[in-house]
Amino acid sequence: xxxxxxxxxxxxxxxxxxxxxxxxxxxxxxxxxxxxxxxxxxxxxxxxxxxxxxxxxxxxxxxxxxxxxxxxxxxxxxxxxxxxxxxxxxxxxxxxxxxxxxxxxxxxxxxxxxxxxxxxxxxxxxxxxxxxxxxxxxxxxxxxxxxxxxxxxxxxxxxxxxxxxxxxxxxxxxxxxxxxxxxxxxxxxxxxxxxxxxxxxxxxxxxxxxxxxxxxxxxxxxxxxxxxxxxxxxxxxxxxxxxxxxxxxxxxxxxxxxxxxxxxxxxxxxxxxxxxxxxxxxxxxxxxxxxxxxxxxxxxxxxxxxxxxxxxxxxxxxxxx
Numbered sequence: 499x500x501x502x503x504x505x506x507x508x509x510x511x512x513x514x515x516x517x518x519x520x521x522x523x524x525x526x527x528x529x530x531x532x533x534x535x536x537x538x539x540x541x542x543x544x545x546x547x548x549x550x551x552x553x554x555x556x557x558x559x560x561x562x563x564x565x566x567x568x569x570x571x572x573x574x575x576x577x578x579x580x581x582x583x584x585x586x587x588x589x590x591x592x593x594x595x596x597x598x599x600x601x602x603x604x605x606x607x608x609x610x611x612x613x614x615x616x617x618x619x620x621x622x623x624x625x626x627x628x629x630x631x632x633x634x635x636x637x638x639x640x641x642x643x644x645x646x647x648x649x650x651x652x653x654x655x656x657x658x659x660x661x662x663x664x665x666x667x668x669x670x671x672x673x674x675x676x677x678x679x680x681x682x683x684x685x686x687x688x689x690x691x692x693x694x695x696x697x698x699x700x701x702x703x704x705x706x707x708x709x710x711x712x713x714x715x716x717x718x719x720x721x722x723x724x725x726x727x728x729x730x731x732x733x734x735x736x737x738x739x740x741x742x743x744x745x746x747x748x749x750x751x752x753x754x755x756x757x758x759x760x761x762x763x764x765x766x767x768x769x770x771x772x773x774x775x776x777x778x779x780x781x782x783x784x785x786x787x788x789x790x791x792x793x794x795x796x797x798x799x800x801x802x803x804x805x806x807x808x809x810x811x812x813x814x815x816x817x818x819x
Contacts, residue, residue, distance in 0.1 A: 535771035535819040538605060539778055539806065540568060540577060540586055542813025544785060547571035547592050551603065551610075552807060554778070554789065556771045561789075561804045566610045568601060574622040577814035578633045580652045582606065584816045585613075587635055587650070588621040596620035596640060600650065600657075605818050615657045618648060625673035627680045629700045636664060636673055636682055636698065643667035643688045647698065647705075662705045665696060670717035674728045676747045681708075683730055683745075684716040691715035691735065695745065695752075710752045713743065718764040720815075722775040724794045731759060731768055731777055731792075738762035738782060742792065742799075757799045760790060767815035768792075778806060778815055785809035 539552040549568040554561045568586065575589025586601040598617040603610045617635065624638025635648040645664040650657045664682065671685030671692070682696040693712040698705045712730070719733030730743040740758040745751070759777065766780025777790040787806040792799045 535817050536605065537769045537771060537776055537778075537815060537817045538564075538584055538603065539767070539810075540584070540603065540814045540816075541572040541575060541589065542779065542810040543573040544808045544810055547573040547590065548808070548810070550807070553605070554776065554804065556774065556776060556791075559802050559804045561806065563807060564608050566603065566608045568610065569599070569612055570597075572597065573812040575814050576624045576626040576635065576638075577816050578626045578628045579816045579818055580628055580631050580633060582818055583652065584818065585633055585650065585652060586814060587626060587633070588617050588624060588638065590622045596622045602652070613655050615650065615655045617657065618646070618659060619644070623669040625671050625682060627673045627675040629675050629678055629680060632700065634660075634680055634698065634700060636680070637668040637671060637685065639669040643669045643686065649700070660700075660703050662698065662703045664705065665694070665707055666692075668692060672719050672721045672730070674721045674723050676723055676726055676728060679747065681728055681745065681747060683721060683728075684712055684719060684733070686717045691717050697747070708750050710745065710750045712752065713741070713754060714739075720766055720768045720777070722768045722770040724770050724773055724775060727794070729755075729768075729775055729792065729794060731775075732763040732766060732780065734764040738764045744794070755797050757792065757797045759799065760788070760801060765811040767813050769815045769817040771817050771819075776802075779810040779813060781811040785811045 537554040549571045551564040571592040572589040577586045584603040598620045600613040619640045621638040626635045633650040645667045647660040668685035673682045680698040693715045695708040716733040728745040740762045742755040763780040768777040775792040787809045789802040
């Protein structure tokens, strides 16, 4: 969002009749917002797993290293946010062992805690998404692929195994939530890559296979949501790809966008902020530090000036407003 100015002075806050205004719109377009979204990048792999937490500010295209770190070096985890806090689930540590830990990172205090609840098994390469204040953890690997779905409730620090399961064992997939349902894309079942899209409904604990499929069988991609549509970036087919796909849950349809990533990338992560998607790091044969901004409104992509402090793949990425 471009800065809004009055008489050459940028608006940094707005008050009407003594009330702070969070957002100003003109003809339906947001021209001022006091709400800031920042993206947190946790752990990952630089050749070995790391424990660093980085904060990226899209408004200033700047990145900083937080004082808090993960309790151990971790990659191949999954993460999701509830009520302004980030929950980091499972992963693989420096010894190459899968873990069952759940960590809570609070950006407001830059503090991290290990929760009492743990995943029912040591799991990495899973996917997760938040619906109605609860986090749903789908599939992954315990050294072999699994189909389990777990529900983690941060308000009670409790975890339960759902009755529904994925239609097949799957790891290295990706997932996102739209309108109270979770969409799970691709993955690997132990013998083949997948192009399936599954819809999980937490309200009914039911899962279905959608008619639409990814244009190819894909693992190690990433997804983010803007305006009710899910954008799917890169991945392995097994060759790395640069394609961007748009999935519309309301019509169960998928399309290939004209824009592509600047290079063929897998094992990256992304998060959305203010209608744009930010894509971090990844792997092209070696790890990357690049940050790309994708604008679905114009189907355009650009390389940001800021970069990750290291070349990183296999991290987690969550936006907090």
